[in-house]
Amino acid sequence: MKKNIKTVAIIGGGPSGCALATLLNRQGFKVAVFYIAKRPEIIVGESLVPAIIPMLRELGIEDEVKSYSTYKPGASVWVNKDEEATSPFSYGQGSIPDYAYNVPRVKFDKTLFDLAVREGVQFFEHIAQIEKTGNGDELKLGDETIKFINNYFNGQPDLIVDASGRSRTISRLLNIPTKNGYRKDVALFSHMIDTEKIEPYNIHLHRLEKGWAWRIPLPDRISIGVVINPKHLETFGSTKEERYDNYLKSEPTLQKFTSMGNRATGVAQYDNYQLISQQMYGTNWVLNGDAGGFLDPIFSSGLFLAIKGSFRLARIIGDGKNPNYAQYQKEQMLELEVWQKLIDTWYSGRLFTLFKVGQDRLDTAIGRFLGPHIQKHLTRIFSGEAVYVGYSRRFLNFVTGSMISIMKMVGLHNRDVRDLEIK
Numbered sequence: 001m002k003k004n005i006k007t008v009a010i011i012g013g014g015p016s017g018c019a020l021a022t023l024l025n026r027q028g029f030k031v032a033v034f035y036i037a038k039r040p041e042i043i044v045g046e047s048l049v050p051a052i053i054p055m056l057r058e059l060g061i062e063d064e065v066k067s068y069s070t071y072k073p074g075a076s077v078w079v080n081k082d083e084e085a086t087s088p089f090s091y092g093q094g095s096i097p098d099y100a101y102n103v104p105r106v107k108f109d110k111t112l113f114d115l116a117v118r119e120g121v122q123f124f125e126h127i128a129q130i131e132k133t134g135n136g137d138e139l140k141l142g143d144e145t146i147k148f149i150n151n152y153f154n155g156q157p158d159l160i161v162d163a164s165g166r167s168r169t170i171s172r173l174l175n176i177p178t179k180n181g182y183r184k185d186v187a188l189f190s191h192m193i194d195t196e197k198i199e200p201y202n203i204h205l206h207r208l209e210k211g212w213a214w215r216i217p218l219p220d221r222i223s224i225g226v227v228i229n230p231k232h233l234e235t236f237g238s239t240k241e242e243r244y245d246n247y248l249k250s251e252p253t254l255q256k257f258t259s260m261g262n263r264a265t266g267v268a269q270y271d272n273y274q275l276i277s278q279q280m281y282g283t284n285w286v287l288n289g290d291a292g293g294f295l296d297p298i299f300s301s302g303l304f305l306a307i308k309g310s311f312r313l314a315r316i317i318g319d320g321k322n323p324n325y326a327q328y329q330k331e332q333m334l335e336l337e338v339w340q341k342l343i344d345t346w347y348s349g350r351l352f353t354l355f356k357v358g359q360d361r362l363d364t365a366i367g368r369f370l371g372p373h374i375q376k377h378l379t380r381i382f383s384g385e386a387v388y389v390g391y392s393r394r395f396l397n398f399v400t401g402s403m404i405s406i407m408k409m410v411g412l413h414n415r416d417v418r419d420l421e422i423k
């Protein structure tokens with residue numbers, strides 16, 4: 001690994017790239033970000049978790065984010081179209097704030113971009129050319145790029161950070177092995193107006209007959225996304241718009257909440273997003289944000305993990321003359337692994353089974369004893385805190401695992417967990 005880093009080139013001006021650029025710039029590094037100014041009409045990543053709030057405060061942007069977002073006091077989960085379980089974040093009683101925001105993503109990204117500009121980070125509107133150099137995995141900026149930036153680094157930068165999101169620029173160039181998630185869903189989403197109102201502005205997550213859906217209340221519109229198996233989706237039309245519109249009309253839950261609605265935007269499609277690079281650093285490069293790995297949209301962990309990774313990387317790069325990237329990779333991988341376990345409780349049906357068992361048993365002695373405790377730790381899944389509190393993790397593991405199995409064995413509930421898995 002290259003030591004003694006003074007200059008850093010960051011590919012990608014999204015949240016992870018801009019947050020990292022700001023943090024490194026504050027520590028005195030010479031930083032340049034390569035970005036693409038043209039943005040899609042709508043971008044996923046609109047629901048934040050409370051665990052992100054302390055980082056927004058440290059960056060100094062919470063007030064600005066608040067000014068154009070909706071205040072998110074909790075999460076509501078629907079097992080079917082009529083059964084809802086709401087968890088205000090205050091039930092979590094943890095050490096993190098008990099709220100978050102639902103953000104219009106284009107504005108959120110601009111806030112982070114403007115912050116970096118204000119603080120003196122140099123931006124270049126240019127798709128950086130990256131090339132291999134030497135025999136190993138060393139990389140360099142191509143001649144054309146060096147020329148474009150007017151030799152800003154006075155030669156090559158000491159470190160190249162890939163924050164290019166799902167473009168995964170460096171992983172693709174170096175053919176880095178990738179771990180693919182087990183879900184092969186397609187996500188389609190749009191912004192709608194005139195739909196069923198959501199108040200307070202919780203995120204609503206719906207288990208559907210096939211797949212699941214989100215409803216995220218933004219100022220004056222609602223983001224509605226469906227996450228479904230592509231084979232099933234194909235039967236709803238030949239374009240993404242047809243498939244989205246027809247699916248909304250045909251699915252009983254979505255019909256209930258969107259039948260009066262109209263699309264205010266086009267439909268955006270995301271697929272093959274469950275990817276984790278198995279190597280996150282090399283001789284003079286490192287991966288950040290989604291470019292390193294993304295798990296799944298459920299539980300809205302993406303932006304939190306992307307920005308947390310930037311904080312972690314800024315600390316490691318700034319930690320003297322010999323940045324410990326192996327430590328960075330270890331921490332990133334561990335974090336993704338723990339989130340994955342929580343995500344699995346959603347797809348396996350265990351989380352929904354727990355809700356059902358809770359409803360059935362609320363009036364029994366065991367229900368009264370365990371109910372509030374379960375509610376507290378379940379809420380921490382939606383706030384992001386469950387991942388970091390060992391007790392919450394172990395307790396949730398128990399209640400969504402052994403406890404359900406034992407209750408079934410002794411006849412305290414009769415449903416098979418698989419009845420509620422996400423197909």
Ligand SMILES: Cc1cc2nc3c(=O)[nH]c(=O)nc-3n(C[C@H](O)[C@H](O)[C@H](O)COP(=O)(O)OP(=O)(O)OC[C@H]3O[C@@H](n4cnc5c(N)ncnc54)[C@H](O)[C@@H]3O)c2cc1C
Pocket residue numbers: 011012013014015016017034035036044045046047048049126127128163164165166167169187270273288289290291294296297300301302303304306
């Ligand atoms: C269906 C779905 C729903 C999601 N919902 C949520 C949610 O509700 N909440 C949440 O927190 N997260 C959510 N996410 C995840 C979230 O969108 C990402 O985790 C987040 O955007 C990662 O930020 P990033 O900066 O790493 O990457 P990005 O946001 O993708 O930013 C990368 C930037 O790099 C630029 N770029 C790419 N290539 C180049 C290049 N060669 N040169 C210069 N620039 C380049 C791109 O234009 C882009 O601006 C969701 C993801 C999916 C797939």
